[in-house]
Amino acid sequence: MKFGALSLSVLLALLPVAHAAAPAQTEAAARPAPNAATQRLRALYEAEWQWRQREFVQVREPDGRWEDGDRMPSVTPQAWQARIAYWEKAMAGLDAIPEAELSDEERINAAVFRTSVAAQLNNARFRTYEAPFNSDTFFWGGLNPRRPYQKAEEYRRLLGRLHDLPRYFDENIANMRAGLKRGYSVPRVAIEGRDKTIEPYAKPGADNPFSATFAAIPAHLGEDTRRALQAEAERTIRDEVAPAYAKLLRFMREEYLPQARTSTAARDLPDGQAFYRSQILEYTTLPLSAAQIHEIGKQEVARISAEMHEVMRKAGFKGSFAEFLAYLRSDPQFYAKTPRELLSYSAYVTKKVDGRLEDLFTQLPRKRFTILAVPADIAPIYTSGRGGLDSCLMNTYDLPSRPLYTLAALTLHECVPGHSHQAAMALEAPDRPDFRRQTYFSGYGEGWGLYTEWLGIELGVYETPYEDFGRLSFEMWRAARLVIDTGLHEYGWTRQQAIDYLSQHTALAPHDIRTEIDRYISWPGQALAYYLGYRSIRGLRSEAETALGERFNPAPFHTALLNLGSVPLPVMEREMRRYIATEQAKAQAAPDAAAH
Structure with a gap:
């Protein structure tokens, strides 16, 4: 599944956590009440975010982390068409909000929201879900946790996802068949041998990597819980998981790889030139050809x-x-x-x-x-x-x-x-x-x-x-x-x-x-x-060094850049230039203050 600007592999790596409620509430109490435009924007992005977590079956932990739920998301064409309709409505709502009435911080929020949703919408419209993997990342991979869970509920949710694998794989296979039919596939030359990553999971016994995951359940969960979870895992892997992977492996070897396109250029895909332009914009966030x-x-x-x-x-x-x-x-x-x-x-x-x-x-x-x-x-x-x-x-x-x-x-x-x-x-x-x-x-x-x-x-x-x-x-x-x-x-x-x-x-x-x-x-x-991205950051640093001269300090420059959070490059450039101007004003004011 392709998540556009919101990269699933990166989300799993970052696992962000919300701040504690009390400090945030205290800070919020000190701020002036938001105007109507801000209220509309916040309602829009908060509603979309909650909807997105439900769509992709994420659950929130008590500490604020979003984790995978107890089933896999739906990836049927009907589900994607419903998402397109939702995102189109969200973009129309965003267009109707007067940006001039937003605070500086809310303008950043609006820009991040617009860029993220636009990428999601473009990918859904181009039906990238019909080629839900590449040479590096696979819809059948990354489902097994790298490190042991620490709570029984996490293992139960994993079992729920494993029970749901046959349905999830079948939907992806149906999508890939539709992609093959219209000439939309991953190039064969770039994915040869990737089917081998499926093989270990098609084994029903102790050699299956999921079996190793349940064998590593920590002792602090108790022996009874360990045995119950392991018994259910053994049945699930044998009767549901391994057969689903075996079916996928046959499909990949007998249908997909033999029929995958032999061309390599994105321009050769259906509406390929427009698709490539959309990918350039998604990943660079810059208006470059x-x-x-x-x-x-x-x-x-x-x-x-x-x-x-x-x-x-x-x-x-x-x-x-x-x-x-x-x-x-x-x-x-x-x-x-x-x-x-x-x-x-x-x-x-x-x-x-x-x-x-x-x-x-x-x-x-x-x-x-x-x-x-x-x-x-x-x-x-x-x-x-x-x-x-x-x-x-x-x-x-x-x-x-x-x-x-x-x-x-x-x-x-x-x-x-x-x-x-x-x-x-x-x-x-x-x-x-x-x-x-x-x-x-x-x-x-x-x-x-x-x-x-x-x-x-x-x-x-x-x-x-x-x-x-x-x-x-x-x-x-x-x-x-x-x-x-x-x-x-x-x-x-x-x-x-x-x-x-x-x-x-x-x-x-x-x-x-x-x-x-x-x-x-x-x-x-x-x-x-x-x-x-590197070129943009190096350019901003050069601007800061020129503007501030001997007063330039890389430490606050780096902290300002990272505290900004992940943003489109035009937003990063605008906000870091604002930071540079502020620091320059401080530097120019310092001698005047000393003179007085």
């Missing part, structure tokens, strides 16, 4: 390439650039010998950064995260790493494809001060509407992640020219995406063209390159968010 993005990408690739050649010279390498890349990809000194070595190095980087966090932020979150290996069942087709509130995942599969010289940049991006830190800041951010806490925009979130890789220079994280080259290789990787994504979906590049381009410009391992290109093929537009 594919041609504009393609040109930005080529310019940035040329700039970063020059920097990479300079670092190669600093490393003392005498050969050509292509020979240097071959050396980095093959010399054993650059690769971990064991999974623990890789995880340990990532942990070392996080602790090194921890010692400098107070230089970067005026406030630090209390929430901590752990570092885990990517689960074995998805590791072969998973990215190098991924960070969230509770954990930062590092991929230890195929160690010869996991260079250590890029691990420092990866850890900064995914763990701290990147996504795990960012999620903790969001958790403890200033009070804002519930829908704001759980809305994620890729340009903002991934732009911050890439910006933190650059921050590693200031933090002294990169200890060798090779690690600095790894950082540049990662920056090049994201800039090259602008060229590759638009090349694939607007200009008709082949998969091999895309692989060759990324191979020639970065030190990424061949395995990672193939995985990444398949992701861009099957997930149009998503890859564009990273560099454009």
Whole structure:
């Protein structure tokens, strides 16, 4: 299921929590009564948010978290048509509210709400639910919790969802058949082998990953409860879950993969050019065309390439650039010998950064995260790493494809001060509407992640020219995406063209390159968010440094940026320029105050 600007995988990682009621109520009491426009806006976004949680079967925990309920959501065409009708009505209601009568904060709320709902509406209209997976993310995946639940009710809700899996899978299969019939499918070349991720769950016994989940029920729930839950789980997995996965596996191998389209461009889909434009807008939140993005990408690739050649010279390498890349990809000194070595190095980087966090932020979150290996069942087709509130995942599969010289940049991006830190800041951010806490925009979130890789220079994280080259290789990787994504979906590049381009410009391992290109093929537009968001944040920082001169302090700048929460890039730029102007006014007023 595709959730547009509200990314399900990110929601599960962030798990935001509402603030305690008393402080919020005290603060609310001190504010003036909202005017009619504000009242209408709040009623609109609060009603839509509650409706959305019911639609996608989310339940609220006592601490404010939204968790999966005891069944799966409906994904029938009829359900999606009803959602379209609701969102169209919501957008009409939003259009009728005079923006000029809203406060600054409510204008942000309105912009976030509009952008989020528009993405949901566009995806439903384009019927993206007829291709409910890509090379990276699957509707049949992510259903098994990574870590043991701590409450019996959570296991009971999981059992409810497992009982509902046959119905949920059947609806998705029906949708995929409809997609195949009208020529709307995931490209075959980008999803070959992904059917293997279904295999473990099609087993009825103890080897099923869900069985391991129920075997790990914590002892504090009591032996009677453990036995009852495990007995029901055993029956459910044997009689309902495993058969549902087995049926899905047959469908994927016998029908979907053989009939999936052989073209790779989004423009080749029904109404493909309009669809690709909608994906660009969803993921970048910027009014840029594919041609504009393609040109930005080529310019940035040329700039970063020059920097990479300079670092190669600093490393003392005498050969050509292509020979240097071959050396980095093959010399054993650059690769971990064991999974623990890789995880340990990532942990070392996080602790090194921890010692400098107070230089970067005026406030630090209390929430901590752990570092885990990517689960074995998805590791072969998973990215190098991924960070969230509770954990930062590092991929230890195929160690010869996991260079250590890029691990420092990866850890900064995914763990701290990147996504795990960012999620903790969001958790403890200033009070804002519930829908704001759980809305994620890729340009903002991934732009911050890439910006933190650059921050590693200031933090002294990169200890060798090779690690600095790894950082540049990662920056090049994201800039090259602008060229590759638009090349694939607007200009008709082949998969091999895309692989060759990324191979020639970065030190990424061949395995990672193939995985990444398949992701861009099957997930149009998503890859564009990273560099454009990063470019925007770097630009804002340059503006702040110019405006404030020696008075510039990165700590309040970063805190202001993260306390803003996930917003569309135009909103981020507007609000951060407001922050810069305020700080500039303070700086200009300080000498005047001293003179008096």
